[in-house]
Amino acid sequence: xxxxxxxxxxxxxxxxxxxxxxxxxxxxxxxxxxxxxxxxxxxxxxxxxxxxxxxxxxxxxxxxxxxxxxxxxxxxxxxxxxxxxxxxxxxxxxxxxxxxxxxxxxxxxxxxxxxxxxxxxxxxxxxxxxxxxxxxxxxxxxxxxxxxxxxxxxxxxxxxxxxxxxxxxxxxxxxxxxxxxxxxxxxxxxxxx
Amino acid sequence: xxxxxxxxxxxxxxxxxxxxxxxxxxxxxxxxxxxxxxxxxxxxxxxxxxxxxxxxxxxxxxxxxxxxxxxxxxxxxxxxxxxxxxxxxxxxxxxxxxxxxxxxxxxxxxxxxxxxxxxxxxxxxxxxxxxxxxxxxxxxxxxxxxxxxxxxxxxxxxxxxxxxxxxxxxxxxxxxxxxxxxxxxxxxxxxxx
DNA sequence: TGCAAACTGTGACATTTATCAAAAAAGCTT
DNA sequence: AAGCTTTTTTGATAAATGTCACAGTTTGCA
Numbered sequence: 001x002x003x004x005x006x007x008x009x010x011x012x013x014x015x016x017x018x019x020x021x022x023x024x025x026x027x028x029x030x031x032x033x034x035x036x037x038x039x040x041x042x043x044x045x046x047x048x049x050x051x052x053x054x055x056x057x058x059x060x061x062x063x064x065x066x067x068x069x070x071x072x073x074x075x076x077x078x079x080x081x082x083x084x085x086x087x088x089x090x091x092x093x094x095x096x097x098x099x100x101x102x103x104x105x106x107x108x109x110x111x112x113x114x115x116x117x118x119x120x121x122x123x124x125x126x127x128x129x130x131x132x133x134x135x136x137x138x139x140x141x142x143x144x145x146x147x148x149x150x151x152x153x154x155x156x157x158x159x160x161x162x163x164x165x166x167x168x169x170x171x172x173x174x175x176x177x178x179x180x181x182x183x184x185x186x187x188x189x190x191x192x193x
Numbered sequence: 194x195x196x197x198x199x200x201x202x203x204x205x206x207x208x209x210x211x212x213x214x215x216x217x218x219x220x221x222x223x224x225x226x227x228x229x230x231x232x233x234x235x236x237x238x239x240x241x242x243x244x245x246x247x248x249x250x251x252x253x254x255x256x257x258x259x260x261x262x263x264x265x266x267x268x269x270x271x272x273x274x275x276x277x278x279x280x281x282x283x284x285x286x287x288x289x290x291x292x293x294x295x296x297x298x299x300x301x302x303x304x305x306x307x308x309x310x311x312x313x314x315x316x317x318x319x320x321x322x323x324x325x326x327x328x329x330x331x332x333x334x335x336x337x338x339x340x341x342x343x344x345x346x347x348x349x350x351x352x353x354x355x356x357x358x359x360x361x362x363x364x365x366x367x368x369x370x371x372x373x374x375x376x377x378x379x380x381x382x383x384x385x386x
Numbered sequence: 387t388g389c390a391a392a393c394t395g396t397g398a399c400a401t402t403t404a405t406c407a408a409a410a411a412a413g414c415t416t
Numbered sequence: 417a418a419g420c421t422t423t424t425t426t427g428a429t430a431a432a433t434g435t436c437a438c439a440g441t442t443t444g445c446a
Contacts, residue, residue, distance in 0.1 A: 086323050179433090372404075373403055
């Protein structure tokens with residue numbers, strides 16, 4: 001069950017057994033069924049979550065009631081509202097399961113304690129954040145491209161999970177309406193023939 | 194001259210004198226005049242830069258030759274192409290001085306060595322990255338809002354440096370043309386009266 | 387298996403933003 | 417201060433995307 005996280009860590013650092021124990025003593029397995037929430041708008045995000053199985057979406061509801069998805073989290077992703085977690089401020093985001101999902105959760109305070117006890121563990125989380133940051137840096141560029149290109153790029157990066165996400169959510173992630181995405185798709189598939 | 198960085202570090206961690214030395218032995222002061230480059234597209238980014246004075250812009254040139262600014266860096270910001278720096282891949286970005294600018298540069302290898310020697314220094318860089326990440330997370334949301342709101346939000350966050358940046362660059366950062374920004378401004382100021 | 391609910395596709399039209407061209411304003415340099 | 421360069425503004429028009437309404441499709445559940 002924790003294999004998945006151990007494998008992920010092993011990509012970045014090599015932990016002693018004592019460090020593995022330290023970490024796994026603080027982790028709690030949490031199971032969500034589809035449409036359950038990990039985080040609701042207004043709450044302070046207290047945990048960082050590692051997705052073992054399943055997937056979630058992170059979205060804001062804007063003042064017109066429209067949902068804006070800023071991120072998906074599937075297997076092997078750490079997910080949380082980093083701003084809320086680190087600054088202990090109420091979150092503007094919701095994190096909701098797209099399917100039945102299992103995550104490992106770790107409390108912020110435990111995380112900080114781990115960092116002070118094990119530089120290697122902090123190094124792991126630092127490296128993961130670097131990696132995530134590089135991806136988000138790209139996403140900022142991505143959002144400035146025309147809609148068709150955004151969809152193409154999305155498929156390049158996330159083609160393997162595209163079928164697990166409904167189109168309306170993909171549209172929201174791309175920053176277009178579902179109607180626009182639907183039209184983009186029919187154009188694209190017409191061309192492809 | 195290094196006061197600025199020491200103050201910045203002191204906001205996050207308390208370094209020993211030996212750690213201060215360790216760090217400052219690896220830093221090099223670099224002066225740029227307006228329009229000089231810190232990084233050019235195609236190069237591998239080898240340094241992380243801390244802006245002591247002045248400001249820079251980080252932008253991509255897209256396949257139509259249009260410049261897309263993804264970020265500004267002014268005093269007290271660490272700037273670099275994180276993706277290129279960490280993965281050692283050619284950068285797609287240019288980083289150019291907006292005015293005469295002084296930065297402290299640190300080589301990637303030195304940074305890594307510092308991390309292995311001083312967990313506290315790694316903790317500082319980790320915290321700075323967390324802080325930056327939280328801001329970029331917001332920017333993803335920001336780019337999905339209508340142009341007028343983007344400009345308002347920009348002024349809320351960066352009002353204090355707005356006058357140091359030409360409008361065409363602000364427009365590019367907002368993801369609109371300069372003509373559109375010009376029209377947004379005239380509307381906004383008309384209303385304000 | 388069948389029916390309701392949720393999701394997706396399509397058409398007509400509205401709105402936002404881009405593009406192109408040119409004038410006006412601001413900034414630099416001598 | 418005059419003249420050159422760069423930036424900003426303005427107008428006319430085009431392109432991209434959104435909105436609303438509704439029909440077709442899929443999905444899940446009783």
